[in-house]
Amino acid sequence: MKSLEQLLAECEEAAFDLQFKRAKRWKAEDETRVIVGYLPTYIPREIIHAANGIAVGIMGTGDRKQIIKGDAYYQSYICHLPRGIIEMALDTNLEGFDGFLFPAICDCVRNLSGMFKLSNKGKFQRYFDYPQNFSAHIGGKFYIQELEKVLEDIFNVNGVRVTTESLNHSIGLYNTNRQLIEAIYDIREASPWKLSAVETYYLLRAGLGMPVEEHNEILEQVVGYLQNERGEPMDNTRVVVSGSFCEQPPIGLIKSIELAGCYIVDDDFMLGSRFIIGDIDHHTDNPLSALSEAYIHQSTFSSAYYDVGNPKGKRLVALAQRRMADGIIFCAASFCDPALLDRPELQKEADAAGLPHINFQFHENTGQFKIIKEQAGTFSDSIKLWA
Ligand code: SF4
Numbered sequence: 001m002k003s004l005e006q007l008l009a010e011c012e013e014a015a016f017d018l019q020f021k022r023a024k025r026w027k028a029e030d031e032t033r034v035i036v037g038y039l040p041t042y043i044p045r046e047i048i049h050a051a052n053g054i055a056v057g058i059m060g061t062g063d064r065k066q067i068i069k070g071d072a073y074y075q076s077y078i079c080h081l082p083r084g085i086i087e088m089a090l091d092t093n094l095e096g097f098d099g100f101l102f103p104a105i106c107d108c109v110r111n112l113s114g115m116f117k118l119s120n121k122g123k124f125q126r127y128f129d130y131p132q133n134f135s136a137h138i139g140g141k142f143y144i145q146e147l148e149k150v151l152e153d154i155f156n157v158n159g160v161r162v163t164t165e166s167l168n169h170s171i172g173l174y175n176t177n178r179q180l181i182e183a184i185y186d187i188r189e190a191s192p193w194k195l196s197a198v199e200t201y202y203l204l205r206a207g208l209g210m211p212v213e214e215h216n217e218i219l220e221q222v223v224g225y226l227q228n229e230r231g232e233p234m235d236n237t238r239v240v241v242s243g244s245f246c247e248q249p250p251i252g253l254i255k256s257i258e259l260a261g262c263y264i265v266d267d268d269f270m271l272g273s274r275f276i277i278g279d280i281d282h283h284t285d286n287p288l289s290a291l292s293e294a295y296i297h298q299s300t301f302s303s304a305y306y307d308v309g310n311p312k313g314k315r316l317v318a319l320a321q322r323r324m325a326d327g328i329i330f331c332a333a334s335f336c337d338p339a340l341l342d343r344p345e346l347q348k349e350a351d352a353a354g355l356p357h358i359n360f361q362f363h364e365n366t367g368q369f370k371i372i373k374e375q376a377g378t379f380s381d382s383i384k385l386w387a
């Protein structure tokens with residue numbers, strides 16, 4: 001049995017493997033297996049699993065790949081994530097992927113889906129749209145049709161038809177995955193010193209590139225280890241980090257926030273893995289309908305999610321209060337329209353609730369963290385001294 005440190009080291013390596021070797025090894029064992037790459041934020045990975053596939057999250061290149069060709073595809077005033085992804089597509093990183101899904105979130109991602117299509121990357125490329133009408137017979141039906149299109153795409157590659165049983169089985173596995181992730185966040189809520197935010201990040205990101213069965217085993221072992229004492233409590237400020245649901249902050253930035261005296265007690269870094277709150281029915285005659293119902297009624301709040309009747313600001317405040325956070329750090333990718341457009345509303349609600357906040361912007365390949373550490377440290381100190 002591996003130690004916690006060994007598991008974390010394994011996850012760190014898997015999380016930043018831009019060749020996605022683990023997924024490619026898995027696919028090589030059976031010719032009907034497929035790899036479907038998806039961009040942040042959320043994709044119902046259950047349907048891909050049920051069709052004998054692995055859904056691989058493509059979260060960007062961070063600072064681990066030099067961008068040369070990617071810059072030629074985009075103007076300078078957009079976020080960094082699409083440049084890195086097009087660079088990977090034009091290089092060898094995404095070879096062996098059978099298809100790509102581009103969740104509807106912003107024009108950058110929409111344009112990227114067109115570039116993949118024009119460049120014939122993979123055997124299918126689909127811009128995956130979400131309902132903005134939450135009636136089961138309108139938006140729900142539309143969403144089921146979107147799921148069926150993806151299943152047809154995969155069938156055309158590997159000839160595998162999903163069944164009610166296979167879908168229910170896959171939903172059950174992802175229910176377990178979400179339960180285990182939430183268990184880790186709950187442990188960190190009570191004892192954030194047991195597992196740092198960076199370690200948590202490795203654990204979750206690694207799961208985007210390996211079979212869910214393997215990820216569940218790792219998470220189960222980690223939850224077991226965290227029943228024991230680990231680390232020492234510090235007099236840190238508790239913060240929620242919000243706004244990093246798509247392009248990912250560099251690890252150095254997350255470390256800087258922690259080193260500045262903050263416990264990150266919740267975040268939206270790997271939001272797709274936590275997008276659905278609670279279990280999805282996996283004892284049903286109509287699993288696609290269950291997935292659709294879950295999207296409509298159990299989605300978390302996010303700038304990636306259209307929900308006029310359930311204000312995001314209030315949900316962010318409720319999350320911060322539930323996690324007993326002292327403040328909120330708004331931390332979005334530079335030029336990220338969805339995050340930055342939502343921010344005034346979120347800040348207004350934080351102000352109304354008396355929750356102090358601060359904001360940073362980053363690029364995934366930002367290299368200098370001294371200023372961010374100073375700002376986060378001052379934020380933390382000011383809460384400790386005056387809040
Ligand atoms: S970081 Fe923001 S702007 Fe960039 S692709 Fe993601 S959602 Fe779109």
